[in-house]
Amino acid sequence: MAFMDKMKRGFGSTFSFFGDAWSELRKVKWPSRKELTSYTLVVMGTVAFVTLYFYVLDLGISELIRLVIE
Structure with a gap:
């Protein structure tokens, strides 16, 4: 029991x-449709910026490593 x-x-x-x-x-x-759209655009812009930043950083580091190895 x-x-x-x-x-x-x-x-x-x-x-x-x-x-x-x-x-x-x-x-x-809850956010309005306009607020939600603006928040989404800010997030997408931030993600694009960070992606581009790390892409360029990776290219630079790869090039430095290539120069050191050769």
Whole structure:
């Protein structure tokens, strides 16, 4: 009987967790379409910049290593 009581308490807390999470999600201020678009563009621009930076850095280091080896 103790096992079944533990199971009931475990599932009860799981359902309670999801209920609490759902109520917290209702309190969130979701971004508007315009805000979301601008945030997405900022992220994509940042990713492109960082990618280009590391690409150039990698080319430079590769060239230095090539010069040292030869």
